[in-house]
Amino acid sequence: MTDTRTTIRAAVIGAGMAGQAHAFGYRNATMAADLADVRVVLDTIVDPNLDLASSVAARYGFEKAVADIDAMLADPTIDVVSVALPNHLHAQVLPKVIASGKHLFAEKPIGRTPDEAAGLARLAERSSAVMGVGFSFRRLPGLAAVARAVADGVIGDVHTVRGWYYADYAADPQGALSWRYDQELSGGGAVLDIGAHAIDAAQFVAGPVERVLDAQLRTVITDRPRPAAGGIGHHAAVTDETGPVTNDDVAIITAAFAGGAVGTITLSRIAHGMPNSLGVEVFGTRGHALFDSIAGGQFHVFEVGAAPAAVNGPRRVFTSPAHPYFTDVAPMPGGGVGTGYGEAFVAEIQEFVRCVRDNRPMDTDFAAAESMMNVVGAALSAARRGTPVPV
Amino acid sequence: MTDTRTTIRAAVIGAGMAGQAHAFGYRNATMAADLADVRVVLDTIVDPNLDLASSVAARYGFEKAVADIDAMLADPTIDVVSVALPNHLHAQVLPKVIASGKHLFAEKPIGRTPDEAAGLARLAERSSAVMGVGFSFRRLPGLAAVARAVADGVIGDVHTVRGWYYADYAADPQGALSWRYDQELSGGGAVLDIGAHAIDAAQFVAGPVERVLDAQLRTVITDRPRPAAGGIGHHAAVTDETGPVTNDDVAIITAAFAGGAVGTITLSRIAHGMPNSLGVEVFGTRGHALFDSIAGGQFHVFEVGAAPAAVNGPRRVFTSPAHPYFTDVAPMPGGGVGTGYGEAFVAEIQEFVRCVRDNRPMDTDFAAAESMMNVVGAALSAARRGTPVPV
Amino acid sequence: MTDTRTTIRAAVIGAGMAGQAHAFGYRNATMAADLADVRVVLDTIVDPNLDLASSVAARYGFEKAVADIDAMLADPTIDVVSVALPNHLHAQVLPKVIASGKHLFAEKPIGRTPDEAAGLARLAERSSAVMGVGFSFRRLPGLAAVARAVADGVIGDVHTVRGWYYADYAADPQGALSWRYDQELSGGGAVLDIGAHAIDAAQFVAGPVERVLDAQLRTVITDRPRPAAGGIGHHAAVTDETGPVTNDDVAIITAAFAGGAVGTITLSRIAHGMPNSLGVEVFGTRGHALFDSIAGGQFHVFEVGAAPAAVNGPRRVFTSPAHPYFTDVAPMPGGGVGTGYGEAFVAEIQEFVRCVRDNRPMDTDFAAAESMMNVVGAALSAARRGTPVPV
């Protein structure tokens, strides 16, 4: 049996929380039936923390682990590269990857500021490689189904939007002062770290935000213990020393959408009891729709007049093969079996791989990241100035 | 058996949607065990629509129905008066009732503007009678329980607030253009009609709003058919003629609370599929709490550390005799049996009657109404000016 | 104004938990618009515990309280009588009321055994007065709406049924040994006390049970402290002495329905954390429906093919004026405002009063009670014998 499959050789830069999810995505990409003609070779994990890189390589089946980005980029056999680095490294590393000519799949938010994002987007535009961005929540079947239903006009014209991301990763004041709490390194607290997803999700469902009408940022926990070296994600051993938190724990954005709707997007990383809930709720002239990732195996759609009033009400729709991505990521795809957040990474890497194979641009591209970052940028200005700011 | 009970003779002005609920409240007030020493005499229903007044009197057991407010007020045997009139009549009628020396229980919002509310509040302050206001949602056991839990420190210091009132009474563009859609007659659309309740509820749980940071008002359905005469509440026959809607269908307020919290209050009267949902969600330094009237027989409380992490999570608390008002309004009071919105009117009239009996001021007084109206006033200014406005 | 209304003079026998709910029902009966032509006079509360009777009379506006049933029955001015006595008194008191010729509204279950129920039903059949029974759960708008939707064929032919009543009133082993725990006085533990409602509800929605296929009864808490005198409902002071529980805490019935369906009915009075949840869930050839009283302001209906698969799912229907009873018992009737369990008593007394006014039989009559009791009787036999028992 000759292998006629297209081979795509992949590397992941950054072996932390997001990097591991990418590794999982590459490993499972070909489970989609339409990708059986592709062979994804799991080549390299790159992280200066080589122990971490090695362990991630072993756990996710990558051939090797290295510490040096440049060496890896110099390897001509590598076709695609994921970048999952702390935000302050995006502007430093992404240009190199773009320059290498390899296809790039970069974690959100793409830099820390509208300027950084714009600069990177300009570079990406000039590349002929696929340039994708990790707006992973869009790959949840329930959120994608809501976006599709809204686009299909099921709820009429959208007039009111509520987006949110509640997380509790920062609710404990004893949590380590990682790069996420440093405005310089991160570009933003909740407003960007989780706001990136919630803003993108709101735009995905309700169309582009055209104006930030108001933004409020609050830091509730002002000091935290400094981490010992080597932590990843939200977990790190702490030291006795404390340092200041220089970005927001809570952000509330009021926004006007280009389509005429108005709404709020609320971001909190200190939402005790709500560990991870990204949601979008939209009301339109004929109904409403709601998705909440914390019960992501379902979403809700109301359509006025769809049934006699005595038996009409919001429908609780269970995710199923009728929805985007489901069949491609659920090894036993059936209505109601449920998919997890890991599967969102499989779906996005599948989409990235399809674009690479077919040589076409990706839906979640640098322009999408720039658009999202412009909303964050407008929010930060609005928060500072106390006036509306166009996006 | 000599009747040693205190007699309280009651009249209700306005026999519409709210007036009927007051009538129900008076009729059932004495079911509270501690009010068995009071005899509430259901005396008069006053409404220019005498047919309506008569039918309401018959249905709720009032002795008579009259059309003339002044004549009723001149009757010295009447002790207490409820006023449930369209907003533009508050400033006209409430002073007369106050002048009569009778105890007054007035429907929210108390006038249409901060000025009207302030004027009325000044009059009320000078009265030695009880001056209560109908913030009926506060009497829902679940909302009152949340307010109590927050006051008791169960969730720590509140930093983030979300209040809302979603209703669909105006979602149908063919609904009649009643006084509610006229800025002049109403003082506000969703922002005041249902906002009064949601703002009061948010303040009840999270303390006073000190500054409106931003407010957005939108009119989505700009014209409606004019009503034929005689409709009440949200229902009226319509004519062929249409007229303009001059107030808001949707309002979004961002607010700073005196206690340091920040939050949003979203009001919509066109929320398809959410017929009547008033809610408050608060996050604090030790937990969160949530109440939503659409499932008002329960509320949710999360307390960090209250149980080992593997079995901790938001608690779904069913309303029960452990909560305010429950035992007084549920004829068969048991955990989980549920009480409805009608019972909120029983509870508020009970509280009013207690204050009358005991000659003490009421918790929901004109100052509370003025405070709420000042938030609405600040919201309307903020919406006009596009800048923050102190309350 | 001459009063042209029909006068109905009412007495309630038994001033305990259920008697108070009846009192509430009579007091509010005429709030239904179609009952404005009736004047319900709240005449007498009868209870040997005269203090209790007096207090209940005062609280619910009845003219007098007496201890003696016979004297009250001898009063020819009294038109209608409710009986809300412990089960062992039904067979003793109901015949007297029937003999008096007065209209009778009797609390479930109507005696303690199929024989007692049958005897009482035969007496009732011979009366020309209205003979109603208090299957109060049927008056919850949500349950009634489910029954109506099923009857209308919305879910096709029902094949599978689940009924339940979970309560926790007996979950605390220190709760007093009232008449409810005595097989002789009660006729049954959970199987009858709450089973009466759940079985009636299941039959209301899914049609008559034709055969008990299996029944399991369990007593988990075998001894309880004896009560001090004077407790009502589930609450009584306890003594140091304990006594045996002689009926079931938990009962599980498997039943065949005449329409071809099969199902279970589970009853527990020791369901920690589920204070009061009566439910019915039915699956049919075209959908399913579910009602749970613990969130009684909503119910769920699924209809296959009612919407494209990608947006179809169980509908969460909020109770509203579109549903039975709602408008008659909610003083401010609007979708989603919610009604409580108290309102179920208003609705059933309204229906009783209508039947009295119109001189027609009631839907929840002694035959319904007999049918329910026959299911319990069959369940008790099946439990004893370990074989199926026809109803």
Place this chain on the structure above:
Amino acid sequence: MTDTRTTIRAAVIGAGMAGQAHAFGYRNATMAADLADVRVVLDTIVDPNLDLASSVAARYGFEKAVADIDAMLADPTIDVVSVALPNHLHAQVLPKVIASGKHLFAEKPIGRTPDEAAGLARLAERSSAVMGVGFSFRRLPGLAAVARAVADGVIGDVHTVRGWYYADYAADPQGALSWRYDQELSGGGAVLDIGAHAIDAAQFVAGPVERVLDAQLRTVITDRPRPAAGGIGHHAAVTDETGPVTNDDVAIITAAFAGGAVGTITLSRIAHGMPNSLGVEVFGTRGHALFDSIAGGQFHVFEVGAAPAAVNGPRRVFTSPAHPYFTDVAPMPGGGVGTGYGEAFVAEIQEFVRCVRDNRPMDTDFAAAESMMNVVGAALSAARRGTPVPV
């Protein structure tokens, strides 16, 4: 870098619905940190439908696809074998695999009857290889967490159990007559196909069933179109010819548990609107617990006295790293991110691989399968005879 990892070479027999899930499991097994010392080689997919086998091999990264089981078994390099074949082939194929000396992971139910299961269990006992069975639902973090909480005594002694599996895969009467509808090929309809999981789950949480007290089996859809060749899982093209369904669509089992509890287990494959919901609800002397796979990212625990009554209620616990399997299968493990059903296969293969590496028996072994099958066997007898049957 010398690879010091233990190599485990895997084959999967059966490339249908379950076989693909196993393939996914093997592919991701080593993502658990404690399995980084193992190298799982994805060797062979075996299915007579060679096109299917090839496509599954390609999609899940297996080196080859073959049609012949015996040839594969003869290959000494293969260490572990999964069997995911229709039930009637278990008794035929499993003995061969056992005889091969390879480690075996077999899909439930292990044969079609207690006799077949016992025969296979006896064979397995005699093997020194690891002999595991695919009770995949046990690997859902939420169900495992409930089992652990119950075992830890959080809810006291369990007295009442409800288990269920509602699915809708057979709700459409036009669905193809696959092996699942043939009593001879399947060994049982809902009672075994999904009952296997629900019974195992109930035993997992509440301990062994000791007696089937009653069982009811019903076939609602008696004829179905015969499939065209080649379908897998629940999907196949159909022909014009119909054939009889010879097993149950709905099964209701009443059971006594060895620990003293009583309960029901309800199985339906025709539950319109409930595509896939496996659940267990248990009430004990100190609380209750509930898991429902359709919202599998959460479960519910109530503990009496765990908080003051005014704020106590069932806790909605979101699955997180505090729960079994979570960290091992979620590439980005955080509270509330959610895992899907696919991850259950990863977790079970991980556990299988651990047992192989460590040379120890698996928790879900042939004895567990035999125990489950004995409950089904007792249920089928009880259904036939109409009397209780010991397990």
